[in-house]
Amino acid sequence: MSSSSSSHSISPTPLLKDELDIVIPTIRNLDFLEMWRPFFQHYHLIIVQDGDPSKVIKVPEGFDYELYNRNDINKILGPKASCISFKDSACRCFGYMVSKKKYIYTIDDDCFVAKDPSGKDINALEQHIKNLLCPSTPTFFNTLYDPYREGADFVRGYPFSLRMGAPTAVSHGLWLNIPDYDAPTQLVKPRERNQRYVDAVMTIPKGTLFPMCGMNLAFDRELIGPAMYFGLMGDGQPIGRYDDMWAGWCTKVICDHLGLGVKTGLPYIWHSKASDPFVNLRKEYKGIFWQEQLIPFFQAAKLPKACTTVQECYIELSKQVRAELAEVDPYFTKLADAMVTWIEAWDELNPSTTTTA
């Protein structure tokens, strides 16, 4: 592991400066950080270097960071490193595990600062922090969107007994330019760019799943961290690009059970690089069929009242995966095992935290 830090010019203390880590999975140099410097420079970065550990990843001067490559992961986790994917952005979840902070923001290295309709640079991190520090409304939909936002409120007919809302566990941001489309959609719409800036943040209703993208994502690690396992993807696995989807389905079922909220919408980032749709099709291929069985599984998943911590919920979910998804493919038995290994590794690295809502 390597690290660096340097003195910073005096500036107003950014929100959650010492309570949030920024996790970046990468196989490239991190020049993209130059554009984020005004927003990121006061935060600690956790860089998870994927692929060849002998490759030197250049981190621009002036950032406080720790960097882990595959050798570091193997050294820290020993045999439990088997649950961390190799050659897939799913490796980023190792950063969530080693962090000691309450909040995590994760971003891809081909995501840049977007501009809002007025032309102003969007501080995505600041918006995610606002989303996480404000309650969610999972049990009753507010038609004027985020009621806690300046200039908005609960609309007529919204029960006062529900206006305290629920603690927010996840803030899911979106993307201008290259949208996060699956390979078939990318293939039929290669030139499609997302130019629509929708000025809204919404709570995803309780009982509704969603396709969580890991490109521009923040979460409360103390509320939901152990559920953010990005699965077994990439090298040696029959599937890729379902890392964040798997984590999102598990997370949403557990958030619904524990009474936590998940928000989507603002902030936007500018996603610059379309990955190769043919390569993506190969990675996603089985997932496109499997998800037709996975979604009903997660929609039907019930967690016992006795499950009051994220770890207990996650272990229970792994048992249901093993029992009900093995018939889809033997891969899910392997994944169920890896889910257990993930929790064991999480608890080993985070002995004091049993994550309860």
Ligand SMILES: O=c1ccn([C@@H]2O[C@H](COP(=O)(O)OP(=O)(O)O[C@H]3OC[C@H](O)[C@H](O)[C@H]3O)[C@@H](O)[C@H]2O)c(=O)[nH]1
């Ligand atoms: O083997 C790898 C490949 C990439 N990375 C890092 O992951 C980030 C995403 O990579 P990239 O931008 O090339 O892929 P996308 O297709 O745009 O990624 C989307 O789909 C896959 C994931 O769900 C991802 O979160 C989505 O954004 C980037 O930082 C690469 O450096 C890697 O670590 N290992």
Ligand SMILES: [Mn+2]
């Ligand atoms: Mn990308």
